[in-house]
Amino acid sequence: MRFQSANNNVRQIKGVFAGCAVAFIGVGLMSALVNILYLTGSLFMMEVYDRVLPSRSLPTLLALFAIVVALYVFQGLFDAVRGRLLVRISDRLDQVLSSRVYDAVIGLQVRLPVSGAQAQPLRDLDTIRSFLSGSGPTALFDLPWLPFYIAICFAFHFWLGVTALAGAAILTMFTLMTELVSKRPVEETARHASARNRLIESTRRNADIIAVMGMTPPLRERWQVDNRAYGRGQRTASDIASGFGVASKVLRMLLQSGILAVGAWLVINEQATPGIIIAGSILSARALAPVDLAIANWKGFIAARQSRRRLEKTLALLPDAAMRMDLPAPRSLLSVERVGVIPPEAAEPVLQDVAFTLASGSALGVIGASGSGKSSLARLLVGLWRPLKGSVRLDGATLDQWPAEALARHIGYMPQAIELLDGTIAENIASFDPQASSEKIIAAARSANS
Structure with a gap:
C-alpha cells in the first residue's frame, strides 16, 4: 500500500x-x-x-x-x-x-x-x-x-x-x-x-x-x-x-x-x-x-x-x-509488540524490544531518566514516528493504517513544549475544527481548568 x-x-x-x-x-x-x-x-x-x-x-x-x-x-x-x-x-x-x-x-x-x-x-x-x-x-x-x-x-x-x-x-x-x-x-x-x-x-x-x-x-x-x-x-x-x-x-x-x-x-x-x-x-x-x-x-x-x-x-x-480507509473507532486493546526506534538523524536506537498490552480502562505510567526514551515511546504510540521493528496496534490495526485525522479523534497527546497556533483561543481548543460548537469549546476549557 x-x-x-x-x-x-x-x-x-x-x-x-x-x-x-x-x-x-x-x-x-x-x-x-x-x-x-x-x-x-x-x-x-x-x-x-x-x-x-x-x-x-x-x-x-x-x-x-x-x-x-x-x-x-x-x-x-x-x-x-x-x-x-x-x-x-x-x-x-x-x-x-x-x-x-x-x-x-x-x-x-x-x-x-x-x-x-x-x-x-x-x-x-x-x-x-x-x-x-x-x-x-x-x-x-x-x-x-x-x-x-x-x-x-x-x-x-x-x-x-x-x-x-x-x-x-x-x-x-x-x-x-x-x-x-x-x-x-x-x-x-x-x-x-x-x-x-x-x-x-x-x-x-x-x-x-x-x-x-x-x-x-x-x-x-x-x-x-x-x-x-x-x-x-x-x-x-x-x-x-x-x-x-x-x-x-x-x-x-x-x-x-x-x-x-x-x-x-x-x-x-x-x-x-x-x-x-x-x-x-x-x-x-x-x-x-x-x-x-x-x-x-x-x-x-x-x-x-x-x-x-x-x-x-x-x-x-x-x-x-487519502489512500487509507477510515477504520472503526478503537474500543478494547492497545498492543505494543517488541518495538524499537531510532530517532530521526540519530545513529543508535533509544528503544529496543518494548512490549506491553493495555485493555480498555487500564492505565500505564512510564518513568525514567532524561533521554531514556519516554518521549520517543510517546511519539511511537501516537503514530508520529514509525518503529524500526515491531508494531503498535489499536484493536489489531497498525497505526499507519489510520488516516492521521481519524487517529487524532481517538488519541490525546501533550508534547513537552506547548505553543498556541496563529488563531483565537477557541480555535486552538477546537483544533481549528470549523464544525466545533461553542458549547463543546467552553466545556473543554472548563474541564482543563478544573
Whole structure:
C-alpha cells in the first residue's frame, strides 16, 4: 500500500501537467499565431522599400500601415493570452499540490525535526510556479519556430538562409553548453543553500542554549563557511548564465549585421532587392531571439527541473492519507509488540524490544531518566514516528493504517513544549475544527481548568 501511495504521489505531479494538456495546447497555438504575426514588421519594411518608395503611393502606404496596426493588435492580444494561460497553469499546479506540500512540511517536521528541510517542499513549489509564470516557458515554446524563420530567409535568397542557419547553429551550441556548464554549479548552489538553511534554523530553535553555552562564535563561523560557499556557487552560476547570455546577444547582433552585409552584397550584384535586406535582418533577429531568451532563463529552468524532481521524491516518501480507509473507532486493546526506534538523524536506537498490552480502562505510567526514551515511546504510540521493528496496534490495526485525522479523534497527546497556533483561543481548543460548537469549546476549557 505504501509503494502504491508513493507512486500515486509522483503521478499526481505528472497528472497536473497532463491535466493542463489543453492549456499547453492553447499556449502552443497562441505561440504559433504570435510567431506568424512576428513576420508583420519585416514584410511591412520589405513592401515599403520595394513597393511604396518606388511608386511614391501614399494610399498604398496608408493601407499597408492600417493592416500592420491591426496585425500588431492581434499579436499583442495573442501574446497576452499566452502569458495568462501560463499563469493559470502555475495556479493549477498550486491548487492541486498545495495541500500535499503543506502535509509534506508537517511530515518532514515530524520525521526529521532537526533537519531544517521542513520548508523545502514549499520552496520547490514556489520555484516551479515562478518559472511557469515567467518568460522561460515562452522562450521554449518559441524555439521550435526557429526553422520556420530560417526557411523564410532561404526563400528570400539562399545565402541569406545560409547566414541565418550558421548563426542559429552557433547559438544552439551555446544553449547546449549552457545546460552542460551550468547544471553542476546550480546543483551545488542548491546544496549549500540547504545546508545554510538547516544550520540557521537549528540555531534559531536553540538560541537560548547556544547563547548560554557560548557556542555563538563557532556556529557563526560554520554558518559563514556555508554562506560563503552558497555565495560562490550562486556567483558562479550567475556568471555562467550571464556570460553565455552576453555572448549570445553579441552573436545575434553580429549575425544581424552579417545579414545586412550579405544582403547588400546581393543587391550590389543585382540578386536581391533592398527590401529583402531589411526583411532578412529583422527575420534573423526574430529567429534567434528565443535562443537568446532561453539562455538567459536556463538557470531558472534547471532550478525548476531540480525542484520538481526533489518534490516528487519528497511526496513519494510521505504516504497520502487519502489512500487509507477510515477504520472503526478503537474500543478494547492497545498492543505494543517488541518495538524499537531510532530517532530521526540519530545513529543508535533509544528503544529496543518494548512490549506491553493495555485493555480498555487500564492505565500505564512510564518513568525514567532524561533521554531514556519516554518521549520517543510517546511519539511511537501516537503514530508520529514509525518503529524500526515491531508494531503498535489499536484493536489489531497498525497505526499507519489510520488516516492521521481519524487517529487524532481517538488519541490525546501533550508534547513537552506547548505553543498556541496563529488563531483565537477557541480555535486552538477546537483544533481549528470549523464544525466545533461553542458549547463543546467552553466545556473543554472548563474541564482543563478544573
